[in-house]
Amino acid sequence: MSDGGTVTVAEVLALPVLAHGLPKILAGHDRLDRRVRWVHITEWEHPASALRGGELVLTTGVGFPTRLDEWAAELADIGAAAVVLELGRCYHEAPYELVAACRTRGMPLIVLRRGIKFVDVTQEVHAMILTGQVRTLRAAQRVHDTFTALSLRGAGADEVVRAAAAMTGSAVVLENLAHQALICAPGEGTVEDALNRWEERSRATPSPTGRTEVCGQEGWLVTAVEFRGQRWGRLAMLPGSTADQQFLVDHVMVLERAAIALTLARLTHDTRWEEQAQRDALLDVLEQRHLSWRDTRTKIAALGVSTHGRRLAVVLVRTAERDVVLDKLRARFEGGALVGDLGERGIGVLLTFREPGGWHPLAAEIAELAGTPVYVGAEVGDLTEVPRSAAEAEQVADAVPPEGRPAVRTLADIGLPELFYSLRDDPRVQAYAERQLAALLAHDQQHGTDLLTTLRHYLAAAGNKSIAARRSHLSRQALYQRLHIVEDILGADLESGDRRAQLHVAIAALDAQRIRKRS
Known part of the structure; x- marks a missing residue:
């Protein structure tokens, strides 16, 4: 994980002031991604006492001790970033013992084949470091402002996760302890890239031992999400498709601030994220x-x-x-x-x-x-x-x-009744039922009769009067009389199949409307 307030050895070597010295790497070719925290010029026999680790050590070799392997070991043990030896003033080529010791210890050793002013190196590198630190501070303020604003306006968890992905360009996923991915903001990738075989991949990615760490073979940046003092789940930031992509301090800040905003969102929203x-x-x-x-x-x-x-x-x-x-x-x-x-x-x-x-x-x-x-x-x-x-x-x-x-x-x-129940609010259906049955309904209301029920039983029996009389608990003669009254009121021939069908539909529509009123 890279620190936004430092630069790498490789970045320092690319500066024009060092390039002018015709640098040549003699050891630690694979360690040029080391972070340079500061530049230190020394000609001391035991320089480690003045170092804290992460320094780029510039020297002409004037103060080299007899045992160069011990000198290199001191710098390696203190965690110096690299050694830059200027040739010409004391040495015309790098001492073999120093080169061997740096290679053994994995310490980058660079020789300058042309003289340069060390003060120019310190000035430029320190300016780069300070600029990076200022940028980090500004980024931290931007992250703080963004997530504070989201929390103050009551943003939901999905907004928080999307904001984290937008600020970093990386996929960000919120999961619970059951390894279910509840919210995914794919960043510059796709949802399928981020979530494919999610549970399997998530279970293979351990939780950080500290607050936020890069975890697992895939190199996820993971932080815990808490609720009421208990770990509730995890927020994971996934690396991009580039194999050598590193997470920066900015990414850590975004992920941790997002986790805090999620905790606040969980406290202020009733709906559970699952x-x-x-x-x-x-x-x-x-x-x-x-x-x-x-x-x-x-x-x-x-x-x-x-x-x-x-x-x-x-x-x-x-x-x-x-x-x-x-x-x-x-x-x-x-x-x-x-x-x-x-x-x-x-x-x-x-x-x-x-x-x-x-x-x-x-x-x-x-x-x-x-x-x-x-x-x-x-x-x-x-x-x-x-x-x-x-x-x-x-x-x-x-x-x-x-x-x-x-x-x-x-x-x-x-069926037909259910069809009209679904159409019960359609004014055309309501108007049809009213046209067909209004006179009969009015008669029942005025005279206290129930001829509509008699008609319903008759139609349900498909015109079979014996069945209709039995269902109505009437004698056949009483049923005949009632049906004649219905025919007179409606002006309809109940022996007509078409007319019976029309009335059957009208009653089904009326019953559907009455079910609606009861409910």
Whole structure:
């Protein structure tokens, strides 16, 4: 992890003031990424006593001791970044003993084959370091201001995670202790790149022993997210596709500030992140709020719900006890289905199952848990077809009245009464029923009769008067008399099949409207 207030040995060697000295690397070729904290000029026999580690040591060799291996060992032990030896004043070439000792210790050794002013080196390098430190301070202030503003306006967890990704260009993922990826901001990559095989990769990435560390073989930058003093989950920043990418101090600041903002968001918002994540994923599918189905599949799998090779069906539950039912369904279908509050549409459950028809026992169990009938859409074989299943479930829910049985209702349960129940608010249907039955309804109201019921039994018996009389608990003669009165009031021939069909439709529409009024 690089420090924004320092520069590397390689960056120092690229400066014109050092390039003018014709530098040549004799040892530590693979250590040029070491951080240079400061520049120190020395001709002492034992320079380590004046060092703290991270220094670029400039020398002409005038004060070299007899044992150059010990001199190099002192600098290596104190953690000096590199040694730069200017040739010409004391040595015409680097002493073999010094070169060997630096190679053994992994200490970068650079010789300058042309003389330069060391003071120019210190001036330029220190200016670079100070500039980097100022930049780090400014970046820290920017990070602080950004996340403070998000917290003050009550931003949700998704906004916080997106802000962290936007500020770094890296993918940032919020996961819980069950290694479910609840929120993913892919940065400059894709959701699939970030979340593919998430649980497997996350479990292979240990948590940091300290506050924030680079962890695991993939090199994730990880920090803990706490809630009420307990570790709740982790916030992970994923490296880019470039193999040599390093996380900077800026990345650590962003991730840690984001974790604090998430804790504050959890304290100020009622909705639990797991619930919000499932609801968002469900809406992504039903409303196709995504860039690609591939990303959506990956996102759902990262929540612990696999759709690969499975059959799918949407179940809707409409109940006044929404919060209670939601808790029951989430507890029952943890990892096996997506459960979310869909607002006016009801509670949505995306079931996954292996065998055709596998939704039957699951839907029956949902109905038992909810204590109310449930509405099931078509069984489909791919995530792209789920919106059709949801639309069908909603059609059933709108068409079938909530009372009665069966407990699990599908499109097959929609007959003529259910069709008119779904169309009960259509003014054209209301007007049709009124035109057909207004005179009969008015007569019943004025005279205290119930001829509408007599007509309903007659039509339900398909014009069979014997059956209609038995269902009406009337004698055949009484039924005939009532039917003649109905014909006179409506001006209709009840022996006509077409006329009976028209009246049957009108009564079905009227009954649907009356069910609506009772509910």
